[in-house]
Amino acid sequence: MYHLNDLKLTIRIADLQSISAAGRELGMTPAAASAALQRLEKKLDCLLFARSTRKMKLTEEGHLFIESARQALQLLDNASNALADNRGELKGDLRIALPSDLGRNIIRAWLDELANTAPELKLTLYFGDQMTDLISQNVHLALRYGQLEDSSLMRRQLALMPRVAVASPSYIEQHGLPIHPKELSQHKILILNRDGEPWHKWHFSHKAQQYAVNVIGNKSCNDGAVIKDWALAGEGIAYKSWFDVAKEVHQGALVLLFSDHIADNIPLQLVYLQSDYPSHKIRTVIDFIKQKTQAFESDYPALF
Template sequence: MLRTDDLQLFVLTADLGSISAAARELDLSPALASVALKRLEQQLNTQLILRSTRSLRLTTAGMAYLDYARQAIQLLGQGQQVLQLGKEQLSGELTLSMPSDFGRNSMALWLAEFQQQHPKLQLKIRVSDRLADLGRQPVDLALRYGEPKDSQLIALPLVPDNHRVLCASPDYIRRCGAPERPDDIGSHQVLQLVLGEAVHSKWQFWLDGQLQQVQVRGALVADDGDVVRRWAVAGLGIAYKSRLDILSDLGSGALLKLLPDYKTEQAPLYLLAVQRLSSSPVLKALSEFLLQKLRQHWHG
């Protein structure tokens, strides 16, 4: 079967009159480009290009085939556009649960953009750090931090390398200093989040493969991650937040990373779905859309 990238290389080589120039346009090495053109000629059982040390020109067969190659690439591009248009016909109603901080400050706007691209689709969002039960509650999709435990759900990893970050505002650090090791956290005001039904009170850190776990207790506790982040930005204490939640704050300097030499808890982000959506084009389109957004957000 002919490869589309080989056809593109052939057309570009004919247009530019140079294999090296075509290779540069496609971010290939000249050697790989030559291999690709030879592969195309072998599959067609026809020499398309006459090469010499100083010049390059198409054979008679190459000149005749060039128009067909152009048409093939054009048709493939048109087919891709048709598929893109087909995505706009996504319809139905979906309810999606997502964590409060990242959901409210980033994901909500992304989902609104996705719905605008697919106007026949209705999205209902629930913003809460309380875990929704997709088996019992009227929720179709959920964005969750942490490894999924329910094997009955479809689990699509969106940001598998997300982790927690110990952080505080510059103002807090000026007033109270910064911990130099995990054991120092106990002498600071800590800002805690309720995860599920329990307060997240055991903060874990690793150095040289050795686990150091700190039992924390603070005067400020919330079941909303956005509240904890706002407290931290306001200089009210130290927080142990998902990196995704505070990327913008770290970039602006509103929050500073503490204990940078230590590894921290993993907090992978997953998109979970009920089984009936396993072959849904909506799930495929939404997961692809979110992956693109998250890559841009993660790498800034």
């Protein structure tokens, strides 16, 4: 009989191509993870991985076994989910990947509220502005802005909102209020690095005409929360999703710029693997975040 933890570990080794990374994810030392893999390979009487100093690659036998093991574990998860559905329970692991700013400053508090009502729910959050591979990162849900290219993912749209330019009152007092986006070249600009690339092209619209302005930043960061912190501190002009800054604009901590040049709305959506959707846990969390999003939009309506 196979140990379920050994199977889970081996699948994660295949996903991450690393014994140590898979072990850390499951709370195991590299030595314990290596021993577990060897135990499984001994039981199967074959090598599942071709080892190298940097990566673990599946052998032909490994590919065959991993796909079957993945399906077997999914069936077990489905059976457990079916029981939870029947009982209306919210329990088990829940791993969610969130954009840095929105996740830390808004969504995390919502999920804390939900988790406090479900003591058997084990919540794990991942913050970052890079695109998350749900399989390799082993997450159930990811919150993403914009259109999605991966057609294999299911999605639930939460809201439609544009990106906007904002600055603090102290920045405007010191550097002046820009009237048109073309004046951005005369100002300090805060640049978000997305997937390793600086986001130099900011989009706007006026009288149904779309256009973009290329900007050069004096400060850049790959963390959207830092970009907003800099803007709040008067360090420059930021280009953010309205959701990220709506509360601060309504409270007067940030000023909305170019309100008559707002570009088209972009979707904010939760994405998930199709195999996860039958889970009562996933459906409950999606519906909860959707309700919270609608309430937030009501509390902090668009000012354009």
